[in-house]
Amino acid sequence: MSNPPDFKFFSLVLQNLKNRPWRNIATVFAFAVIAATLFSSQYLILGAKQSLDSGMSRMGADILVVPEEYAGAGQTVILIGQPNSFFFDNSGFEKISRVAGVAKASSQIYIATLFASCCAAPVQMIAIDQENDFTVSPWLTANPGVRMGKDDMIIGSAIIQNTGNDLMFYGHTFHVVGILDSTGTGIDNSVFVRFEDAYVMADESELKAVKKLTIPPGMVSAVLVKVDPGASTKDVARMIQVQVPGTKTLTPDGLLNAVSGQMSAVTRILYGSTLAVMIVSIPLLGVISAMVARERAREMAIIQALGATKRYIMKLMLAESFSLSIIGGFIGMGAAAVILVGFEDFIASSLKIPFIIPSPLSILVAGGSSLLLVIVSGGIASLYPAILITRSDPYDTIRRGPS
Amino acid sequence: MNSDQVVKGIGALLVLLGVVISLTSWFIFPVCEMHGLFTETKTGMKLPMPCGYTARAETGIGALIVVAGGLLIARSTPETRQAVGVFSLATGVLVVLFPTLLIGMCKLADHPCRQLTLPALEILGVVVIIIGGYLLWKRET
Numbered sequence: 001m002s003n004p005p006d007f008k009f010f011s012l013v014l015q016n017l018k019n020r021p022w023r024n025i026a027t028v029f030a031f032a033v034i035a036a037t038l039f040s041s042q043y044l045i046l047g048a049k050q051s052l053d054s055g056m057s058r059m060g061a062d063i064l065v066v067p068e069e070y071a072g073a074g075q076t077v078i079l080i081g082q083p084n085s086f087f088f089d090n091s092g093f094e095k096i097s098r099v100a101g102v103a104k105a106s107s108q109i110y111i112a113t114l115f116a117s118c119c120a121a122p123v124q125m126i127a128i129d130q131e132n133d134f135t136v137s138p139w140l141t142a143n144p145g146v147r148m149g150k151d152d153m154i155i156g157s158a159i160i161q162n163t164g165n166d167l168m169f170y171g172h173t174f175h176v177v178g179i180l181d182s183t184g185t186g187i188d189n190s191v192f193v194r195f196e197d198a199y200v201m202a203d204e205s206e207l208k209a210v211k212k213l214t215i216p217p218g219m220v221s222a223v224l225v226k227v228d229p230g231a232s233t234k235d236v237a238r239m240i241q242v243q244v245p246g247t248k249t250l251t252p253d254g255l256l257n258a259v260s261g262q263m264s265a266v267t268r269i270l271y272g273s274t275l276a277v278m279i280v281s282i283p284l285l286g287v288i289s290a291m292v293a294r295e296r297a298r299e300m301a302i303i304q305a306l307g308a309t310k311r312y313i314m315k316l317m318l319a320e321s322f323s324l325s326i327i328g329g330f331i332g333m334g335a336a337a338v339i340l341v342g343f344e345d346f347i348a349s350s351l352k353i354p355f356i357i358p359s360p361l362s363i364l365v366a367g368g369s370s371l372l373l374v375i376v377s378g379g380i381a382s383l384y385p386a387i388l389i390t391r392s393d394p395y396d397t398i399r400r401g402p403s
Numbered sequence: 404m405n406s407d408q409v410v411k412g413i414g415a416l417l418v419l420l421g422v423v424i425s426l427t428s429w430f431i432f433p434v435c436e437m438h439g440l441f442t443e444t445k446t447g448m449k450l451p452m453p454c455g456y457t458a459r460a461e462t463g464i465g466a467l468i469v470v471a472g473g474l475l476i477a478r479s480t481p482e483t484r485q486a487v488g489v490f491s492l493a494t495g496v497l498v499v500l501f502p503t504l505l506i507g508m509c510k511l512a513d514h515p516c517r518q519l520t521l522p523a524l525e526i527l528g529v530v531v532i533i534i535g536g537y538l539l540w541k542r543e544t
Contacts, residue, residue, distance in 0.1 A: 158512040159512075160510040160511070160512065161510070188512075189512065189513075338526060339526075342522030342523070342525060342526055343518070343519065343522050345512055345513075345517065345518045346518035346519050346522075349513060349518060
């Protein structure tokens with residue numbers, strides 16, 4: 001009895017799984033639901049975090065200074081690109097540049113464009129000061145063939161237009177010279193123009209546009225700040241708020257907290273449903289496995305009588321359970337990935353969060369951890385029945401006949 | 404389940420997919436015109452946006468998939484499997500190509516047709532392609 005029988009282990013596992021298709025489909029479905037919910041939660045959180053990182057690095061700023069009363073609006077411009085216009089006195093810009101720890105400051109004007117039709121849509125226009133800019137300039141440096149001249153425009157990746165085409169805003173025609181890489185943040189829904197062209201567009205709007213655009217002279221919407229190396233972003237942000245009253249500073253950490261707050265309800269629902277599914281399905285799977293173990297007691301006893309060790313029987317039962325959990329895990333994660341990738345834009349706009357497809361490594365980690373948890377659940381559910389079978393005496397079981 | 408039952412089941416699935424494809428653009432994940440969004444000409448005439456034309460084409464393709472599925476339920480011979488397999492492959496490709504290349508959707512990323520109808524049709528089209536491939540693979544058995 002010490003040598004394992006001459007069975008092909010994996011073909012025996014496969015045959016056993018094929019023998020009970022409906023029960024196994026139900027088990028696979030339970031594992032798929034657990035894996036899908038777990039994977040979705042991690043995918044959403046990772047996507048939002050990485051999107052925010054990439055958005056802030058695109059902006060090139062450590063701190064974004066906006067008028068205090070428009071802090072929320074400034075946040076939505078960066079996070080989801082909801083078009084907005086607001087201004088504060090440009091003299092604040094001078095004061096910000098002089099705050100200790102500020103290495104570089106650059107002002108921007110935010111203009112919400114008009115909704116016209118399919119092709120002239122409400123998007124966030126961001127006018128940049130080309131001399132001090134560090135949002136678009138690094139991209140221009142990385143793309144040496146592109147120059148931003150009079151009436152030229154660089155657009156975010158969500159503005160569906162090709163380079164070389166024209167776009168009209170407030171009756172003023174701009175020429176698209178470049179398309180920025182996708183970040184998943186509001187920057188993807190923004191268009192970048194020069195200060196000079198924005199002022200010309202505003203002057204012409206009374207005659208050319210359905211609604212007049214006013215950009216008050218000497219006013220800007222936001223100031224982007226780069227902090228000195230070694231200086232604390234948090235301290236510099238606090239100093240700016242103290243030294244330039246009426247301003248509010250937005251930092252990547254603060255924005256991440258805001259996003260986490262917005263997502264907390266969704267992640268709680270996802271984690272909660274995972275927990276609920278696990279609480280219900282693990283004992284249920286355990287009971288089903290125990291019933292099957294009783295059904296299969298004779299079959300296992302015969303295999304034991306043919307020379308299989310208790311260890312072999314235990315391995316066989318656990319392998320069946322692990323196979324079902326792995327199949328369920330992959331199906332669940334695959335289905336979740338198809339829905340999450342396909343409906344990415346809808347999910348991001350419904351949750352009002354920045355979102356980008358996470359890096360392959362993070363997806364691998366999220367998938368791996370979800371699969372591991374599903375496999376562990378499968379192992380726990382089948383452990384007791386496996387122990388039960390191996391403890392019974394094969395001779396007695398065969399003699400008793402089917403129960 | 405024997406092979407004949409499986410094929411009839413696939414036929415039923417094709418009928419269901421055809422119905423879903425036909426209804427997706429109008430009722431399940433409606434295109435822009437169902438949300439009251441139209442392209443307005445200078446004379447004030449309201450015309451459907453590109454997604455509206457895609458929706459009309461998808462309705463037709465969906466109806467053809469229903470017919471193919473019905474054919475498979477009625478006769479599941481190897482020849483029918485082969486013919487429905489090729490047909491499903493072709494129509495599945497068209498379900499994907501209409502909203503992406505041939506007609507297209509609206510240009511704005513936040514329009515409902517881009518956020519919901521497009522991914523739904525892409526997923527449904529790929530499922531039809533997979534079924535077509537399976538029918539061709541299993542045409543003899």
